[in-house]
Amino acid sequence: MIGTIDGDGLVVADVLDDGALAVTRALPEVREPSFLHLAGGTLYAVNELPEGTVTALDPTDLTVRRTRPTLGAQPTHLTTHAGHLVVAHYLDGTVGAHPLAADGTPGESSTRLRHDGAEPHAHQVLPDPSGRWLISVDLGSDAVHTHRIVDGALTAHARLDLPPGLGPRHLAFHGDRAHILGELRPELVAADWDAATGTFTPAWALPLPAGNQPAEIVLSPDGRFAYATLRGDNTVAVVDLEHREVVQAVPVGGDWPRHCALDGTHLYVANQRSHSVTRLPWDPATGLLSEPVGETRVRGASVVAFLG
Known part of the structure; x- marks a missing residue:
């Protein structure tokens, strides 16, 4: 699945034997699906609109089960936690949680909070590895927040x-270590996570190539490497986390890379301005990338998610 911004809605693609993506259809009724999340037999798409909505779909046939307001402005990210669908809203700096029905669709009621600060901009929400806590990353307040849903x-x-x-x-x-990607200053910050207390402790920081606005971070399954898309020079920075150094900056083959995802032996990168998803061969043994070997045209590509 490929989400888009100013594109053709939610785009469906098959993964071919060589890792190439072949677009099969688009769902324009799923508007501005800038981020996707699959959980509990439901595919959720955040609809990044001034008055935000979220769409719940059946992942088997991609029929829309429900679209409902998120009650916040410009939602950019979503997850599930403690029986709720949780949404981060960039424009008004709020996080909203909507109780989930038995069929996985979000209910009408919600619980919301706004991050402290003059200009909060919530950009990501995710559960911690223990599943006890909800983490939200706020670009505007230069902070990572820990929340809970209680009663x-x-x-x-x-x-x-x-x-x-x-x-x-x-x-x-990765385990009890979080790697935090800065967008306004290209930097990777590591922090130790304590699930018993729900708190972080800063560990170290590493500058990334200057002159960029980083967008997405993914880790190798073994936790040895981090991959950060860099909008500016249009590369992926490969970071050796053990030695705390950037070991590669590989061109993505597109313009304005946003989300990226590892699948099989490739890293897939959604390039918003060049309207493409490119794939870079990935060596799981060394953690290194090779230059792109293929491109799939998708207007306004913003996120890549694999359902299988």
């Missing part, structure tokens, strides 16, 4: 303040 109410628990001007966009966990 149906979303509550703030703790906050990790990061260096001013970092603009944290997304993070990725």
Whole structure:
């Protein structure tokens, strides 16, 4: 599945034997699906609109089960946690949680909170590895927040303040270590996670190639490498996490790379401005990438998700 911004809605593609993607159809009724999440037999698409909505689909035939308002402005990310669909809203800096019905569709009611700060911009929400806590990354407040849902109410628990001007966009966990990607200053920050207390402790920071606006971070399954898409020079930075160094900056073969995903032996990159998804061969043994070997045209490509 390929989500888009100013594109053709939700785009469906088959994965061929060589890893290439072949577009089969588009669902224009799923508007501005800038991020996707599959959980519990339901595919969720956040609809990044000034008055946000979210669409729940059946992942087998991609019929729309329900589209409902998120009650926030410009939602950019979503996840499921504690029986709720949780949505991050960039424009108004809020996180909203909607209880899920038995069929996986979000209900009418919601619980919401707004991050502290003059201009909060919530950009990502995800559960911690233990499943006990909800983590939200806020670009505007230079902070990572820990929340809980208690008796149906979303509550703030703790906050990790990061260096001013970092603009944290997304993070990725491997065990009890979180790797936080700065967008406004190209930097990767590592923090140790304590699930018992629901708190982070900063560990180290690594500059990424200058002059870029990083967008997405994914980790290799063994936790040895991080991959960060860089909007600017249009590369993927490969970071050796053990030695804390950038070991590669590989061209993505497109313009303005956003989300990326590992699948099989390829890294797939959604390039918004060049309207493409490119694939870069990935060596799981060395963690290294090769230059792109293929491209699939998708207008406004923003996110790539594999359902199988």
